[in-house]
Amino acid sequence: MSPQDLLSTYGPREAMEYDVVIVGGGPAGLSTAIRLKQLAAEKGSEINVCVLEKGSEPGAHILSGAVMDPKAITELFPNWKALGAPLNQPVTGDDLLLLSETGAQRTPDWLMPRNFDNHGCYVISLGAVTKWLGEQA
């Protein structure tokens, strides 16, 4: 069937209009949707944003355990703690272990690269954080 035949047989497809369509409801897509709506609200206007996610819900296709720097979520929601964002476990220590068949040897702090220092970050479920972002969007 040609597109013309399809149109004459079934009529035009149903369509919904949005100002912005974002493909992928991961942390980046949801943060983009939230920030766009925040910017529109700051200007006293409203925009329609649609997030297309192939998973059954936000967070369903996300790897789970992660260490998260809260810088970006603080920019998006300065009051994320009061809003109940699921960042509950601050990092309390960093250990880099060299494992052997019989045990493990801890790398001394002075040898640890600075990017291995996670103080100020949180141990999170990225699935839970993404789901929470989806609830705020």
Ligand SMILES: Cc1cc2nc3c(=O)[nH]c(=O)nc-3n(C[C@H](O)[C@H](O)[C@H](O)COP(=O)(O)OP(=O)(O)OC[C@H]3O[C@@H](n4cnc5c(N)ncnc54)[C@H](O)[C@@H]3O)c2cc1C
């Ligand atoms: C093994 C591993 C460990 C990691 N550990 C950490 C860590 O400890 N700390 C940290 O900060 N970061 C970590 N990361 C990185 C972190 O997971 C990513 O930076 C983050 O998930 C990127 O978010 P995103 O929204 O760009 O993409 P994604 O999280 O990949 O989200 C993309 C979304 O788009 C959806 N999608 C894709 N294609 C389509 C389509 N065609 N139509 C509709 N939906 C679609 C997917 O289902 C998914 O939900 C890790 C990554 C990996 C792989």
